[in-house]
Amino acid sequence: MHISWQLIVLSLAYVGVLFIIAWHGDRNTSSFGGVRASRWVYPLSIGVYATSWTYYGAVGSAANHGWEFLPIYLGPILVFIFGWPIISKFNAVVKTHRIGSLADFMSARYGRSHPLAVLTTLVALLGTIPYIALQLKAVGQTFNIMAGSPTGTEPAIFDTAFFAAVFLTIFAILFGTRLPGQRRDSNRGMMIAIAFESVVKLVAFVLVGVFCTFELYDGFDNLFDLARQDPDVATVFSTDFSQWSLATQLVLASLAIICLPRQFHVTFVESPGEERYRNNARWFFPIYLLGFVIFVVPIAAAGLLKFGGLAPPDAFVLLLPMAFDNEPLAALAFLGGLSAATGMILVSTLALAIMVANELLLPLLFRSSSEELKARQDLSWIMVMVRRLCIVGIMALAWLYYQSATSERSLASIGLVAFVAAAQFAPALLGGLYWRQGNRYGALTGMLIGLVSWSVMLVIPEVSDGPLETLQPLLVLPVDPLTNGVLVSLGLNLFTYVFVSLTTTSRLVDRIQAATFVDVMPPSSKSGRYLKEDLRIDDLTTLASRFIGNDRARHIVETYVSDHQIQQLNEKDPAPAELIAAIESILAQEIGYTSARLVIRSASRGQRIHLGELVSLVDEASTLARQNQELLRKAIEHLSQGISVVDQNQKLVAWNKRYQELFNYPDELLVVGRPIADLFRYNAEKGIIGDFSTDEHIEQALQKRLDHLNRGSAYRRESVLSSGTTLEIIGEPMPNGGYVTSYSDISQYKEAESALRESEQAIRVYTDNVPAMIAYVDRDYRIQFINKAFERTMRVWREQVVGRPNKEIFTEAEYQARLPYLKRAFEGRRQRFEVSIDRAGEHREFEALYVPHRTDSGDVQGIFVLYQDVTDRNEAKRGLETANETLEARVDERTEELRAANDALEAENIRRAETEKALTEAMRATEDANLSKTRFLAAASHDLLQPLNAARLFTTSLAERAHTDEIRELTGHLEGALSSAESLISALLEISRLDAGALRAEPKAFAITELFSQLSQEFQLIAEQREITFHAKARDAVVHTDPKLLRRVLQNFLSNALRYTEPKGRVLFAIRTFGQDVRIEVWDSGIGMHPDDLPSIFDEFKRLSEGIQTEKKGLGLGLSISKRICDLLGLSLNVHSTPGVGSCFSVTLPRSELQPEALNKRSSQRGQTLSQPLTGRTVLVIDNDKDILVGMQSLLGGWGAEVVTGMTLNDAKEAVKARSAIQVALIDYHLDDDALGVDLIAVLRALRGDIECALITADRSEEMKKQAKELGATVLHKPLKPATLRSWITQRLRGKPLPPSA
Helix, strand or coil: CCCCHHHHHHHHHHHHHHHHHHHHHHCCCCCCCCCHHHHHHHHHHHHHHCCHHHHHHHHHHHHHHHHHHHHHHHHHHHHHHHCHHHHHHHHHHHHHHCCCCHHHHHHHHCCCCHHHHHHHHHHHHHHHHHHHHHHHHHHHHHHHHHHCCCCCCCCCCCCHHHHHHHHHHHHHHHHHCCCCCCCCCCCHHHHHHHHHHHHHHHHHHHHHHHHHHHHCCCHHHHHHHHHHHCCCCHHHHCCCCCHHHHHHHHHHHHHHHHHCHHHHHHHHHCCCCCHHHHCHHHHHHHHHHHHHHHHHHHHHHHHHHHHCCCCCHHHHHHHHHHHCCCHHHHHHHHHHHHHHHHHHHHHHHHHHHHHHHHHHHHHHHHHHCCHHHHHCCCCHHHHHHHHHHHHHHHHHHHHHHHHHCCCCCHHHHHHHHHHHHHHCCHHHHHHHHHCCCCCHHHHHHHHHHHHHHHHHHHHHHHHCCCCCHHHHHHCCCCCCHHHHHHHHHHHHHHHHHHHHHHHCCCCHHHHHHHHHHHCCCCHHHCCCCCCCCCCEHHHHHHHHHHHHCHHHHHHHHHHHHHHCCCCCCCCCCECCHHHHHHHHHHHHHHHCHHHHHHHHHHHHCCCCCCHHHHHHHHHHHHHHHHHHHHHHHHHHHCCCCEEEEECCCCEEEEECHHHHHHHCCCCCCCCCCCEHHHHHHHHHHCCCCCCCCCHHHHHHHHHHHHHHHHHCCCEEEEEECCCCCEEEEEEEECCCCCEEEEEEECHHHHHHHHHHHHHHHHHHHHHHCCCCEEEEEECCCEEEEECHHHHHHHCCCHHHHCCCEHHHHCCHHHHHHHHHHHHHHHCCCCEEEEEEEEECCEEEEEEEEEEEEECCCCCEEEEEEEEEECHHHHHHHHHHHHHHHHCHHHHHHHHHHHHHHHHHHHHHHHHHHHHCHHHHHHHHHHHHHHHHHHHHHHHHHHHHHHHHHHHHHHHHHHHHHCCCHHHHHHHHHHHHHHHHHHHHHHHHHHHHHHHHCCCCCCCEEEEHHHHHHHHHHHHHHHHHHCCCEEEEECCCCEEEECHHHHHHHHHHHHHHHHHCCCCCCEEEEEEEEECCEEEEEEEECCCCCCHHHHHHCCCCCCCCCCCCCCCCCCCCCHHHHHHHHHHHHCCEEEEEEECCCEEEEEEEEEECCCCCECCCCCCCCHHHHHHCCCCCCEEEEECCCHHHHHHHHHHHHHCCCEEEEECCHHHHHHHHHHCCCEEEEEEECECHHHCEHHHHHHHHHHHCCCCEEEEEECCCCHHHHHHHHHHCCEEEECCCCHHHHHHHHHHHHCCCCCCCCC
16 A cells, blocks of 8 residues: 655654754753743643543544543543642652652652662553553554555554654653753653643644534534434433443543653653642643543544444544545644654653663662772763663563554553553552551552552453453452452552551651651642641640750740740640741751651640650651761761861861861861861961961951851852962851861862963963964864964954854854864864955955864864965965966966976886886886877878868868759758768777877866856757757856866767757756765756666767667767766766666766866857958968868868969979968878978978968877977868868958958
8 A cells, every 4th residue: 555655744744843842942941930831831741641542542432432431531630620739749749859750759758668669660661561552553553544544454554653663762862861960850842842742632633623513514513413313323422331430430530640650750740840830730731631522522423424333433533534635634633643642652751761760770780880880970871871771672662562462452451451550559659648657568568469459350351351250259349340450459459558557667767758748738838837736835845855955945935925025925825836837947957857847746746645755756866867977977088078067056067087187187176066166276376277477367367257157158269278288168058057168189280270371371472473373173163272363363352262152253154164174174184275364454365274183082172273374375376377378378388398397207207117127018018009099090080081071171162052952951961971970080089089198187167157058058959959848057166177078078968868858858957066066967858778778888889779869869989988088087977867767967076165267268250250251362272182172172262262282392382482372371281201291381481481371180199289389380170170261261361461463
């Protein structure tokens, strides 16, 4: 079945939008409430609850069972409206204890129980993997339906689930595990993307509902009336279902909003920090779900009316728009379902990955890891990599589960069973939030019992495809197995949790954690938290005096009485909330916040707890505190910095050995409770710090220090001791008062800093005296160093530039010109190029050098930049080029001298190479073979071109004398035949020159558009004559190569394209740029070539037999010549072709940074030639071929000239002596008796220096050209084109007077 590529593009585009939204969200530094729109991110992200099961399945459930779908939506709505205090308290606990996952909550609440966290993680995996697989199935089936499958289950359809899993894995890795520096487990970008998906799926569902209700039918009344009239459709209004089943689903849906790992993650872990933004969700999320509820029944009714029982009800949301050809709405409905599935998969995978990594893999890794790993301070990269591996593993498990579930009902049913597994967290979650006596043993045992009963009641029957007979006694109600399974598993779980918690003794840490969780109140309810406590004032003071002393407790009460202006305080009265808060604050400073809270709560519950029990409890807490203090002492002993801890009274409470060593304190001075003032006086008196002359100065400095400590603000400073040691002192205030201060010996760092500063100063002295611009650029393209020359040239100051990006220093054009070289330099390649800089009206040119700076490992960490001013050099160069243009003759002379010197050097190299005899003989044999070939082809070409030359002369003469159409047609055919023969011989000659290396390239920089425009104009006319559409697409670029040879290659491409393209076809001539490369392409819609024929198309005389039959067939040499030219120029020639479709020939050449030169445009002198006839002119023609003499006499005579002919040197001498009117001489190069035309021209020059001589030959050797140039003769190649000859004679005779004889 054909897959809709438009659907694939739509899906990829949607995923791309999600990537962009998440990327932008991660870079938005504001919090959830930082902008107005952010307050809606939280309630919308909770919309991840609406999965594809809800999006599609609710309609299917309504079509099959009527209102049975309602509990799926009703449960969360009731929880958010009436159970908001529970949601709010969960949020308060999570924020207070910085909970990062569901397993983290369980572990923290129940005494940091790692086994309970592991069990929670395993249950979450068991319950979520099938659910993720269900979403993958929905993605695959909906894609198949959109692609044409009526049910979405055909195996031949594209497996979209796999690619969806891959894309979602990448998304979760990029935006769920790449920001370890932010608040733990905060993934703002992903949450914004999830909120966006919630909007998409709601809008899509509502629009489908509106389409079904108001577009297909006339509103709800009309639709529902039609539905009630059809018994098969009226099931959508059915209420015939079990109340027990309805209650069970309602309970499951209510618990899901808290117990599902993904819902716990988005509702609590990812919730905003401010309560006012969380409160938006209380009303917005129920309204959001109501948007779905309103249109579930209308969509189900419309689907049944349209399809009857022929289509799956779960797919009505997609099939209805498709059935009525509403493709945009169908696409939007597909995206809504895709959003529902992908949102759930992303959040579930991330939540599971956090639990698996934190509770299973990381503890296992650190228990079994090496000491080196344990000693590392930065382990964030390990955490990130472990989480990423967990994401990949979880997604792979879900996809494998999806593949292994072959039954059509297995995924949906297992998904519902997995839903029940998540509900097993409910007793421990809710009990941990509200029941103080719940402990780890009850939670662990209850969850295990619940899991066992869940497996027996639901999992085993599902796997065995039916209820087991042995389970009949366990069915407590005569209802469906799901209801029995939920009641039994949750009932046993709850009973076990309560029973075991009541019958076991909780540890102290369990009771402390229970108090911190149960006593946490939402921000909105913190005021007046003690108003309901039953605690008398005398009980409160007695309790407080046990820990802080009677005097201090009385002082607190008296202060309260004075502040509130109370006349008389009755100690038997209930203690006011403010007094309780004050006592608790003081107790927290002595025994800790948790213990203080526990003592106050236990005494105020009215449980008549004996004071001895409270004292025992606090003694146990004190023991735990001492143990923690001992652990703290051992921990700080291993630090390389000195550490001291003082309390709110500025008394020393803890220190390490390094602290004592730095200040050389005696042992008797460092004792717990020692005022920090004593330590300062000791240091001042010993001269360790400062230089104080009197005790008064010491006391003044001491008081200044104490005042700073009392302010409770953090500080950082450096201090130099009398020993020369430099200390960095960092003080951090503690929450309850006091300071933790660290002392780091940074003497070596200071020495290195000083040496570095001196070294930098020395470097600046050197570089500032260099006339060239010097800079250093780091990997972020920021300039870290410049010298004085850089400042002067760029008109900037060093302080303005250092640390700023490169693009802010240069103009946009300058920066873009340098950017490619910067990138290549950071790839490790040295770059040299020329640039220009315009500052303050001054134009300067520089040669830039970028040198990569490598580390010891070979990585490039920066670039050394050198700009050498070459303005004067370039101006001199341009001046020289101008002088060369005006003194062309001198340049030619110098070129010949250089060529002679080069020839001499080559001869010298040959003589030196004679020592290698064998190699020399081989090279000589090869050269002889090439030379023989060249001479043979040259001679053959001369002999062949000689008669062709004569034939062309006769043909032209005949054409000019033709008076009838028949004769003109015959001469035209004859001219075409001669041209074909001439082209063949010329091509052979050109191939021989290329193979022999006689053809030399003359590269120069030029604008490719100039050559492109000339060729486009030429072949546009040819294409119009053949009724072929010709398109030319040019781009500006400067290249460096031989324009004449490149023109020959492109002419071959275009000629072949037009030759093998039939009328009404198309030919495209285009220039494309790829970075530093320029590619010229010729596309045609001709016959194309088979791939097997491509390797041989560059062979000589290779032509396609199936080519278009034109009036002028190809020779089969054009591509062979083009290949040789490209090899000579070092260009890349490529071809690809498809039979029956067409071909593309291209040549790739590099860009040039040089200044382009103008190409010489071929000017036509035709009009001038015709305007100046040869009447009255005398022309001497010398040739050893009588036919050519006759032809030339006929041709030139027809132009009005008097022709004098001859065959030898003597004939020429006699003619010149006898005819003084001779002004032009046309001499053949090869004459009889081995005579050469150049010798004859030399004689004519001696006799008459004013005769214009032309050497007519088929020889194209360099030696012949050199001889002709020395004599000042023009070379005209055979076969001679009459137009060329006439043009040359006209130019030479222009302005010359007629001879007297005329």
